[in-house]
Amino acid sequence: MKPYCGRHFTDDELQALCRLIEAHPGSSRAQLSRQVCELFDWRKPNDELKDMTCRVAMLRMQADGLLTLPAARRAAPRQPEYLPTHATDPQPVLTQPVHELPPLRLHQVVGSANSRLWNEYIARYHYLGHTPMAGSQSRYFVFAGETLVALLSFGASAWKLAAREQFIGWHDEQRQRNLQLVVNNARFLILPWIQCKGLASKILSLMQRKLPKDWLARYGYRPVLLETFVETPRHRGTCYQAANWIKVGQTAGRGKKCPTSKSILPIKDIWLYPLHRAFRSVLCR
Known part of the structure; x- marks a missing residue:
């Protein structure tokens, strides 16, 4: 079956x-x-x-x-609509390079008010908009001092990705058993008025250290691999490359239940980041 x-x-x-x-x-x-x-x-x-x-x-x-x-x-x-309010209005442009900014702080989204605010920012400024996340997940606000500069979310990984499976080297049974140890960076938004060189890769570097601890505290286990998808040619994935992520291939352009073999969705680059030196041994056990 x-x-x-x-x-x-x-x-x-x-x-x-x-x-x-x-x-x-x-x-x-x-x-x-x-x-x-x-x-x-x-x-x-x-x-x-x-x-x-x-x-x-x-x-x-x-x-x-x-x-x-x-x-x-x-x-x-019905899923709520996140219409723009003054809470998410554009702010003054910030152009300092990342090394001149106040220390970055990563705050998990906690509470319904913060959750709604996070959703509103994503709905208003992310090109993919807001879609509800199911299952295990973690969302973040990123501040430079007291200034909100970015938002991220992490959740369930893709069910099947040929390039990812080849990179890991696992078979179907191992994938089904251990897929929860792969976490997907579903959204990454630098607010449009934040134009700070090097900021995105710095945030990713900090998040790569923080996320496994937060996931362990919330769900009782540590993920060992991160994945994300970068839609080309809209984005090049430069910040992921600068944060030492690995581009392993591209998606096929078909959804999980796509009835055709033809590409009907945008082709995206697949980027991975190992969180554990022995991630292959863990995922293939």
Whole structure:
């Protein structure tokens, strides 16, 4: 059977899952996903249940005709629009080189007010806009002294990337088992009025040291590899190169569920940064 969300379900497990659904007709999809995780001991490295991942897996099984879930009890909430407010208005242009700036500070986004503010900045100034992040994630504000200069986010890595897999040297089973140890730099925004030479690569260098500690504190494990995608020719990836990231190839231009072999999305360069000397041994174990 094909894997669902990184986990292979045997025929016996699928039958057990169907029996569980039939035995609890009054349960919601959320309740069922937690029960399935308990049944199969499907957990994150920090021992929390992978119930959100399980719910996605069951929805995909239902789409494949393998099971029937109870009807959703409420419609999926609409994603909020982050219309510009004065809180994210442009500020005076800053042009000092990075070595003349006050010390840089990386602040994790904590609390709903800061989360909304981060989302508004990204929606307003990042060319890709704001899209919700699922699963493990960490977002940051970057300050030079008291001045906000940049924003970043990190989250789940891409499911499959031919160039990445070749660089790591792992096979499918190892990838499915250890993919959580690869973290994706999903957004990196230097605010448009911040024009400081060397700033972006300096931020990346600081983040490469800070992120593994923050991830360990929040999720109970350290990632060993970072990845990101740079859309060409819009960007050249100069800051990643300056921060010692490695360009390993390009994406195929197809989404995860793309029905065609033709490229329908922008081609992007794939950049990787090892966080551990023995990252290949860890990922291929």
